[in-house]
Amino acid sequence: MKILLLGSGGREHALAWKINQSVWTNPLYIAPGNAGTGLCGINVPIQVNDFEGISAFCKKEKIEMVIVGPEEPLVNGLYDFFKADPELADIYFIGPSKEGAQLEGSKAYAKAFMDRHNIPTAKYREFNASNFEEGVKYVAEHPLPIVLKADGLAAGKGVLICHSNVEAVSEFELMIQQSKFGEASKTVVVEEFLDGIELSVFALTDGKDYVILPEAKDYKRIGEGDTGLNTGGMGAVSPVPFATPGFMFKVEEKIIKPTINGLKQENIDYKGFVFFGLIKVGNEPYVIEYNCRMGDPETEVVIPRLENDLVGLFVATAKQELGEMKINIDRRPAATVMAVSGGYPGNYEKGFEIQGLKRAVPEGSMVFHAGTSNQGDAVLTNGGRVLCVTSYGASVHDAAQKSLDFMDRIFFEGMYYRSDIAYEFAPKF
Template identity: 40%
Template sequence: MADSSKLSFLIVGSGGREHALANACVNSPLVSRTIVAPGNPGIASQCECVDIAADDIEGLAKLAADQEINFVVVGPEVPLTLGLVDKLQEKGILAYGPRADGARLEGSKNFTKEVLLKNKIPTGAAASFTESAAAIDYLQTASMPIVLKADGLAAGKGVIIAQDLEEATQTVKDMIDGAAFGEASKEVLIEECLFGEETSIHVIVSGEDYVILPTSQDHKQAYEGDVGPNTGGMGAYSPADLISDELMAEIERDIVIPSVKGIAAEGIDFRGTLFIGLMITKSGPKVLEFNTRFGDPETQVLLTRLKTDPVQIMLAAAKGELAELKVEVKDEYAMVVVLASDGYPGSYPKGEVIDFPAEVGENEIVFHAGTKFDSEKNVVTNGGRVLGVTALGPDLKNAAEKAYALCDKISFKSKYLRRDIGFKELKRQD
């Protein structure tokens, strides 16, 4: 018989982030049962999966009620912006993740920029447009390169860095007049291009209480040397020694605290993850974006480095008990390398059988992201980012060696990966 004091857990989503969350739940002494909807083959090897889409708000809320779920963790941004947490709370079900008003910080880049500017939080100058003619007039006076962002959610693809006026003008026309990203680009934010090194921090927020998780750095560009089109992330590592103790103190004082207080001042009772994308410029750290959920692939390295049970942290945030919690971190480095389908983030093949090694080493794990079962129950590719190969080590070089050695033991026909994840950090450490 299950321990009645333990939680029945539901995780919403199907990617590498959700596999990392499911793995944390399965290993938590606080959890008796974990269901993931819709999940993926890697998650299914550890816990129960139910085929309900992440954007099926009514279906997910019914599942949680029918299965007597105690606690729901919402992985992706879409169900958050659609109000899944609101719906769960109406049913008296505790959830980790912001309600729709808080998820708007990711669902609208313009809203985030307003919050940043209102609270004097360091960020790039920007202007918002719904008509292409006015936007093009603005571009005539702007410095190049320049960043153009679809206001709404665009599956991680709604940000274009235009190198010159011609490209910027065409991008504006494509976004506003051509609806390049559908409704998401009917309003466009034109933003100063910040230069420096990009990093991110994850802040667990519960009202005006917060805990800053370990630092990490993602690699967005598709190709080695940080070139090529932006992706959802080709790999990440933690900690990012780019952020010194002194710099973290500055980030906390000038960015984290005013962000948490500013969000609360909007009347938003935010309980979830505030992902703050940063550019470390010559004049200091500046905010690139807010997301309102764990990053992917950063989650794969962050959760593996936590000594404190991640379930305990999320539960405390949802209950408003975060101020009482001390979060401890392992004194190890972690790296995740994404195995992608060649062609991503453009068109790519699907349905290729994946060959896995019989065993993986200690402190190594393969998180599934874009996989599914075929009719013969083979695990096959089903996305641009297929797997997140993750390893822990006493230093970054060791973690990288282990992760890449495991990558080389996995095969599928169109396998593509960057072999330079963490290259700037490794150079700094040499």
């Protein structure tokens, strides 16, 4: 089966690595890919939002399956674009319709969906320029802390937690009246603050049935001990030690089932991943956000623990036969540690050669590229998050230590990584 995978990050390298192991794959193309995906298939210089370029390539190469890694082309309607073209409509497409992708593309849409289907989430109100003054009064009197979310996609930066009402009113005004996050913050969702611990749960759905993949926890802060600025993710672990079978039963019954049933009831075309960003408050799960794709760097620990043929799961998804599938999970815990460019998540330079990638990777470890490119035989940095090392271990903390051991052998100018991934799960003596 000729397969095209869209994207260029660590998520896509992990997916490409797994897809390349499938008996179905022949060949795998990745657009635009990175230096790592080039080891798993053929990189194609087409950007993920170049719908015409993607269309032309699929027709020329007779592509049979398209898998979309990042959210932006989904929110922009790539699925609908394919279904509207008779030459593309029969291609197996893994990713939701434009409306389904609104679960990630619009916080207000997602909250209203949760309301309709009684899915537990923080209480909220939404405001825009038309009811701005009402919003100011609401924010000024809201209990603290208060959460402000830009409605649209804001590259992971559109969520603010304010600890004073003065700060909240100021940020609220900047978001709506000064377009702090551009078009994304024309509408602002104001939420109550939930105090708990976060985790990510992933389902693959064919719009009718679903399978649950291994859960994960990521580490968003740049600094050790979860301090400093938010990033796209500095590491992740799977499984999550505090996600007990009883808790995960609640997640499935109160969140996953009502979500998939809601999509079905509302006739929303959705064949792909649903990422449930959750928070455990006491022993109860609440939805913080939905995403319409896999997470990054969570994919880099979830996919290595999946024993199924991934393309086989995708075929079942496209044919609405997921109800017949059973997920097999590697019992070994996994942890990934992300290396980033100096200055990230602020300004950073790229184009530095990465040393150490030709060393033999120990058994039970793997390197996934994120922001990399090729220049002749050299691999160069080409982004803020550059690469990650994933390892299996006896525990998530042990797996993180193994990843760090190999990360110590890799070097590029300005390289930084957190040495405390899984710190809260370290054995206590």
